[in-house]
Amino acid sequence: MRTHLHTDWRHIPDEARGMAAALGNFDGVHLGHAHLLHTLHAARPDLGLAVVTFEPHPRELFRPQDPPFRLTLPDERLSALSALGVRQVFQIPFDAAFSAMSAERFVTDVLHEGLGLRHLACGADFAFGHRRGGTVTFLSERAEELGLGLTVVPALADAGGPYSSTRIRRLLQDGYPERAAEELGRPWSIRGIVQHGDKRGRLLGFPTANIPLGRHLEPARGVYAVTVRLTDGRSLPGVANIGRRPTIDDGQESRLEVHLLDFDGDLYGQTLSVALHSLLREERRFAGLDALKTQIALDATAARAYLAEMLRAGI
Known part of the structure; x- marks a missing residue:
């Protein structure tokens, strides 16, 4: 109904x-x-x-x-x-x-x-x-x-x-989305409209969908294994960064940037729901774009492995 x-x-x-x-x-x-x-x-x-x-x-x-x-x-x-x-x-x-x-x-x-x-x-x-x-x-x-x-x-x-929204906010800000999910009864998700960014992720070989955090709580900054629900109902694996991109140092507010691991298409203007499953690493600055590109590839591999293990475990 x-x-x-x-x-x-x-x-x-x-x-x-x-x-x-x-x-x-x-x-x-x-x-x-x-x-x-x-x-x-x-x-x-x-x-x-x-x-x-x-x-x-x-x-x-x-x-x-x-x-x-x-x-x-x-x-x-x-x-x-x-x-x-x-x-x-x-x-x-x-x-x-x-x-x-x-x-x-x-x-x-x-x-x-x-x-x-x-x-x-x-x-x-x-x-x-x-x-x-x-x-x-x-x-x-x-x-x-x-x-x-x-x-x-x-x-x-x-x-x-007592279970409370305050307690769950603290878990997310401390970098424990798995524990937050246990208290929510589902993974915590950020839902928003994909906006145009600076296309820097595409230049690095990892195009990202950029979603402003807006009124959402900002969780611990860093890289997460995520699943992304598209407007057509499909759910795809991804890796996401939440933070201010210290290597690029563009001075902008914190944002959610998600790279879908098995997707090639245009998402601009679509509403996505991004579920956070695990904080893979904290936000940090790299020596340059080459080092950043290498780390992003490692992050994508780590996210794929984590999500595959979740699938095998039936989570």
């Missing part, structure tokens, strides 16, 4: 109303989020499964000076939620006016009247409304008054504590 995205909570079609919805930002859509959704579905299997989330992330509105931190932007988040069985995603535009909405109005005007929800689920630390004035206790009281069900779900945890 197709997952439907709604970005105007005031105009929800009748067929999307009457859902059981989980509330939250869902950045990353990790195993903790999956646990929340599975618990909600178990509580109300008779209702369609939905999510109420926000775009942009509230932190992006309140702290625009912060470095980019997002694990998933809307398209990738929607795909991940769809894979978990979510059928309706209510993506509420989070702007200054909405941030000033009281907790009372959020429950009554948005959740009850606007979206027509019948059952809610959230974590025990969920807070909402102006200055995060709405607590789970308040939500429970108002939901009961409005005839809405509520399931408060304890956080999923392991020996290291």
Whole structure:
């Protein structure tokens, strides 16, 4: 079944109303989020499964000076939620006016009247409304008054504590995409549109697709073994560099440059999803372009070997 995205909570079609919805930002859509959704579905299997989330992330509105931190932007988040069985995603535009909405109005005007929800689920630390004035206790009281069900779900945890987007960001920034994948339930991916670069990779014999990191978190800089999903659904092996290219020293911001190992074609303007599997080496400066070209060839061989081993292991 197709997952439907709604970005105007005031105009929800009748067929999307009457859902059981989980509330939250869902950045990353990790195993903790999956646990929340599975618990909600178990509580109300008779209702369609939905999510109420926000775009942009509230932190992006309140702290625009912060470095980019997002694990998933809307398209990738929607795909991940769809894979978990979510059928309706209510993506509420989070702007200054909405941030000033009281907790009372959020429950009554948005959740009850606007979206027509019948059952809610959230974590025990969920807070909402102006200055995060709405607590789970308040939500429970108002939901009961409005005839809405509520399931408060304890956080999923392991020996290291609760699963969280913050914990996954730290793993990626420390260079451990394999461990991040374990907590996400899938490899972490950067999705973006291929842009024209300086064609230097082509001159070195390794043409690359250049994708700006944009609002994505910047993981540890270096070279990664990756798989790349094309717009036609194919998934191809690749090797990617994330960083500022210190050998070339072009002074530009960090970017993702990916070389597809078994592909020859034009990708400009296409949207690719690049999944990071392993950090092969950290970013470093080389003596010149010849040394860089030699290292890129070694990186490509290492990436191919790593991905082939993944395939043999059934990962």
